[in-house]
Amino acid sequence: MIEQQKPLSAIASLLFVGGYFGLTFARSAGWIPESWSLIPVVETAWLNFLVVLAAMIWMRIEKIPLSCVGLGAFQPSRTLLMWVVGTMAVDSVAVGIAAPVLTSAFGEAPQVARFADLPGNLPLLLMLLPVTWLIGAFGEEFFFRGFLMAAIAEVLGGSRAAWISAVVAQAVAFGLIHAYQGPAQAISIGIGGAVYGAAFLLARGNLWPLILAHGINDTLGFIFLYSGAIQR
DSSP states (O other), X not given: OOOOSSOOOHHHHHHHHHHHHHHHHHHHTTOSOGXXXXXXXXXXXXXXXXXXXXXXXXXXXXXXXXXXXXXXXXXXXXXXXXXXXXXXXXXXXXXXXXXXXXXXXXXXXXXXXXXXXXXXXHHHHHHHHHHHIIIIIIIIIIIIIIXXXXXXXXXXXXXXXXXXXXXXXXXXXXXXXXXXXXXXXXXXXXXXXXXXXXXXXXXXXXXXXXXHHHHHXXXXXXXXXXXXXXXX
Protein backbone atom coordinates (compact mmCIF):
# COMPACT_ATOMS: atom_id res chain seq x y z
CA MET A 1 0.00 0.00 0.00
CA ILE A 2 2.93 2.31 0.75
CA GLU A 3 6.11 1.94 -1.26
CA GLN A 4 9.21 1.91 0.95
CA GLN A 5 12.37 3.17 -0.77
CA LYS A 6 14.60 1.05 1.44
CA PRO A 7 13.46 -1.61 3.93
CA LEU A 8 14.00 -1.12 7.64
CA SER A 9 16.29 -3.63 9.33
CA ALA A 10 14.16 -6.05 11.37
CA ILE A 11 16.83 -6.38 14.08
CA ALA A 12 17.43 -2.64 14.42
CA SER A 13 13.68 -1.95 14.41
CA LEU A 14 13.20 -4.53 17.16
CA LEU A 15 15.89 -2.86 19.27
CA PHE A 16 14.29 0.58 18.94
CA VAL A 17 10.81 -0.77 19.62
CA GLY A 18 12.10 -2.76 22.59
CA GLY A 19 13.88 0.30 23.92
CA TYR A 20 10.79 2.48 23.61
CA PHE A 21 8.48 0.04 25.35
CA GLY A 22 11.13 -0.94 27.88
CA LEU A 23 11.41 2.70 28.94
CA THR A 24 7.63 3.01 29.05
CA PHE A 25 7.40 -0.02 31.35
CA ALA A 26 10.22 1.26 33.55
CA ARG A 27 8.51 4.64 33.88
CA SER A 28 5.15 3.03 34.72
CA ALA A 29 6.78 0.73 37.28
CA GLY A 30 8.45 3.68 38.99
CA TRP A 31 11.97 2.43 38.27
CA ILE A 32 13.12 5.79 36.93
CA PRO A 33 13.94 8.40 39.63
CA GLU A 34 11.45 11.25 39.98
CA SER A 35 14.41 13.62 39.90
CA TRP A 36 14.70 12.85 36.19
CA SER A 37 11.34 14.53 35.52
CA LEU A 38 11.59 17.77 33.59
CA ILE A 39 8.21 19.38 34.20
CA PRO A 40 4.85 18.11 35.46
CA VAL A 41 2.74 16.22 32.89
CA VAL A 42 5.79 15.51 30.70
CA GLU A 43 7.67 13.92 33.62
CA THR A 44 10.18 11.42 32.12
CA ALA A 45 8.51 11.05 28.70
CA TRP A 46 11.54 12.81 27.21
CA LEU A 47 13.40 9.52 27.59
CA ASN A 48 11.07 7.92 25.05
CA PHE A 49 11.76 10.81 22.70
CA LEU A 50 15.49 9.98 22.90
CA VAL A 51 14.63 6.60 21.34
CA VAL A 52 12.74 8.42 18.56
CA LEU A 53 15.76 10.67 18.02
CA ALA A 54 18.09 7.67 17.97
CA ALA A 55 15.90 5.96 15.36
CA MET A 56 16.02 9.06 13.16
CA ILE A 57 19.81 9.29 13.48
CA TRP A 58 20.14 5.59 12.66
CA MET A 59 18.00 6.05 9.55
CA ARG A 60 20.20 8.92 8.42
CA ILE A 61 23.38 6.88 9.00
CA GLU A 62 21.92 3.96 7.06
CA LYS A 63 20.80 6.37 4.32
CA ILE A 64 17.16 5.37 4.77
CA PRO A 65 15.06 8.39 3.74
CA LEU A 66 12.77 9.69 6.46
CA SER A 67 10.11 9.83 3.76
CA CYS A 68 9.82 6.02 3.97
CA VAL A 69 8.20 6.48 7.39
CA GLY A 70 6.10 9.45 6.33
CA LEU A 71 8.41 12.41 6.92
CA GLY A 72 8.70 13.90 3.47
CA ALA A 73 9.02 17.62 2.81
CA PHE A 74 6.38 19.68 4.62
CA GLN A 75 4.11 21.19 1.98
CA PRO A 76 1.25 23.38 3.25
CA SER A 77 -1.83 22.96 1.09
CA ARG A 78 -5.60 22.82 1.15
CA THR A 79 -5.35 19.03 0.93
CA LEU A 80 -3.14 18.95 4.03
CA LEU A 81 -5.69 21.06 5.91
CA MET A 82 -8.48 18.72 4.81
CA TRP A 83 -6.57 15.70 6.12
CA VAL A 84 -5.94 17.44 9.46
CA VAL A 85 -9.59 18.41 9.92
CA GLY A 86 -10.85 15.06 8.66
CA THR A 87 -8.58 13.06 10.97
CA MET A 88 -9.61 15.13 13.98
CA ALA A 89 -13.29 14.84 13.08
CA VAL A 90 -13.27 11.06 12.59
CA ASP A 91 -11.21 10.63 15.77
CA SER A 92 -13.71 12.71 17.75
CA VAL A 93 -16.68 10.77 16.40
CA ALA A 94 -15.09 7.34 16.96
CA VAL A 95 -13.95 8.13 20.48
CA GLY A 96 -17.24 9.90 21.24
CA ILE A 97 -19.22 6.79 20.27
CA ALA A 98 -16.93 4.49 22.27
CA ALA A 99 -16.74 6.68 25.39
CA PRO A 100 -20.18 5.85 26.88
CA VAL A 101 -19.60 2.12 26.35
CA LEU A 102 -16.15 2.27 27.93
CA THR A 103 -17.41 4.36 30.85
CA SER A 104 -20.20 1.85 31.45
CA ALA A 105 -17.75 -1.07 31.35
CA PHE A 106 -14.85 0.40 33.33
CA GLY A 107 -16.19 3.48 35.09
CA GLU A 108 -14.88 7.02 34.75
CA ALA A 109 -11.25 7.57 33.84
CA PRO A 110 -9.20 7.94 37.02
CA GLN A 111 -7.81 11.26 38.19
CA VAL A 112 -4.18 11.41 37.06
CA ALA A 113 -1.73 13.12 39.40
CA ARG A 114 0.53 14.29 36.57
CA PHE A 115 -2.14 16.82 35.49
CA ALA A 116 -2.72 18.23 38.98
CA ASP A 117 -0.48 21.30 38.55
CA LEU A 118 -1.94 22.42 35.22
CA PRO A 119 -5.33 24.05 36.08
CA GLY A 120 -4.84 27.81 36.35
CA ASN A 121 -1.06 27.56 35.90
CA LEU A 122 -0.31 29.74 32.85
CA PRO A 123 3.52 29.50 33.03
CA LEU A 124 3.28 25.70 33.08
CA LEU A 125 0.84 25.71 30.14
CA LEU A 126 3.15 27.94 28.07
CA MET A 127 6.12 25.71 28.93
CA LEU A 128 4.18 22.54 28.22
CA LEU A 129 2.73 23.33 24.78
CA PRO A 130 5.97 23.38 22.72
CA VAL A 131 7.25 20.32 24.60
CA THR A 132 4.10 18.33 23.94
CA TRP A 133 4.26 19.22 20.25
CA LEU A 134 7.80 17.85 20.10
CA ILE A 135 7.43 14.77 22.34
CA GLY A 136 3.76 13.96 21.84
CA ALA A 137 2.69 15.13 18.40
CA PHE A 138 5.96 14.69 16.53
CA GLY A 139 7.57 11.94 18.62
CA GLU A 140 4.56 9.66 18.98
CA GLU A 141 3.40 10.07 15.38
CA PHE A 142 6.90 9.37 14.06
CA PHE A 143 7.27 6.30 16.25
CA PHE A 144 3.79 4.72 16.09
CA ARG A 145 2.27 5.77 12.75
CA GLY A 146 5.62 6.03 10.97
CA PHE A 147 8.47 3.86 12.23
CA LEU A 148 6.50 1.10 14.00
CA MET A 149 3.90 0.70 11.25
CA ALA A 150 6.60 0.57 8.56
CA ALA A 151 8.61 -1.99 10.54
CA ILE A 152 5.59 -4.24 11.16
CA ALA A 153 4.45 -4.04 7.54
CA GLU A 154 7.98 -4.82 6.34
CA VAL A 155 8.23 -7.91 8.57
CA LEU A 156 4.82 -9.12 7.38
CA GLY A 157 5.73 -8.75 3.72
CA GLY A 158 4.50 -5.27 2.81
CA SER A 159 1.13 -6.42 1.40
CA ARG A 160 -2.22 -4.70 1.91
CA ALA A 161 -2.99 -7.18 4.71
CA ALA A 162 0.39 -6.44 6.28
CA TRP A 163 -0.30 -2.70 6.42
CA ILE A 164 -3.79 -3.25 7.84
CA SER A 165 -2.27 -5.54 10.48
CA ALA A 166 0.28 -2.81 11.21
CA VAL A 167 -2.55 -0.30 11.81
CA VAL A 168 -4.15 -2.64 14.36
CA ALA A 169 -0.87 -3.57 16.07
CA GLN A 170 0.35 -0.01 16.52
CA ALA A 171 -3.08 1.07 17.81
CA VAL A 172 -2.94 -1.63 20.50
CA ALA A 173 0.60 -0.58 21.39
CA PHE A 174 -0.43 3.10 21.49
CA GLY A 175 -3.25 2.30 23.90
CA LEU A 176 -0.95 0.23 26.11
CA ILE A 177 1.56 3.03 26.68
CA HIS A 178 -1.34 5.10 28.05
CA ALA A 179 -2.49 2.36 30.43
CA TYR A 180 -1.55 4.57 33.39
CA GLN A 181 -4.74 6.53 32.62
CA GLY A 182 -6.92 3.48 33.25
CA PRO A 183 -8.48 0.89 30.91
CA ALA A 184 -11.26 3.12 29.57
CA GLN A 185 -8.86 5.87 28.56
CA ALA A 186 -6.25 3.44 27.23
CA ILE A 187 -8.82 1.75 24.96
CA SER A 188 -10.13 5.14 23.86
CA ILE A 189 -6.62 6.27 22.97
CA GLY A 190 -6.07 2.96 21.15
CA ILE A 191 -9.17 3.66 19.05
CA GLY A 192 -7.73 7.06 18.24
CA GLY A 193 -4.49 5.34 17.27
CA ALA A 194 -6.40 3.13 14.83
CA VAL A 195 -8.05 6.20 13.28
CA TYR A 196 -4.68 7.90 12.89
CA GLY A 197 -3.12 4.74 11.47
CA ALA A 198 -5.89 4.44 8.89
CA ALA A 199 -5.48 8.12 8.03
CA PHE A 200 -1.75 7.52 7.50
CA LEU A 201 -2.55 4.87 4.87
CA LEU A 202 -5.27 6.93 3.21
CA ALA A 203 -2.95 9.96 3.07
CA ARG A 204 -0.44 7.76 1.21
CA GLY A 205 2.03 7.62 4.05
CA ASN A 206 2.16 11.32 4.91
CA LEU A 207 2.78 11.91 8.62
CA TRP A 208 2.40 15.68 8.60
CA PRO A 209 -1.43 15.78 8.78
CA LEU A 210 -1.30 13.41 11.76
CA ILE A 211 1.41 15.41 13.54
CA LEU A 212 -0.66 18.58 13.13
CA ALA A 213 -3.93 16.87 14.18
CA HIS A 214 -2.23 15.28 17.21
CA GLY A 215 -0.64 18.58 18.23
CA ILE A 216 -3.87 20.54 17.89
CA ASN A 217 -5.79 17.90 19.88
CA ASP A 218 -3.21 17.95 22.69
CA THR A 219 -3.10 21.75 22.67
CA LEU A 220 -6.88 22.00 23.01
CA GLY A 221 -6.90 19.34 25.72
CA PHE A 222 -4.28 21.13 27.79
CA ILE A 223 -6.03 24.48 27.34
CA PHE A 224 -9.28 22.91 28.56
CA LEU A 225 -7.44 21.38 31.54
CA TYR A 226 -5.81 24.72 32.31
CA SER A 227 -9.16 26.52 32.18
CA GLY A 228 -10.93 23.88 34.29
CA ALA A 229 -13.35 23.08 31.47
CA ILE A 230 -12.43 19.39 31.83
CA GLN A 231 -11.10 17.55 34.85
CA ARG A 232 -8.51 14.77 34.91
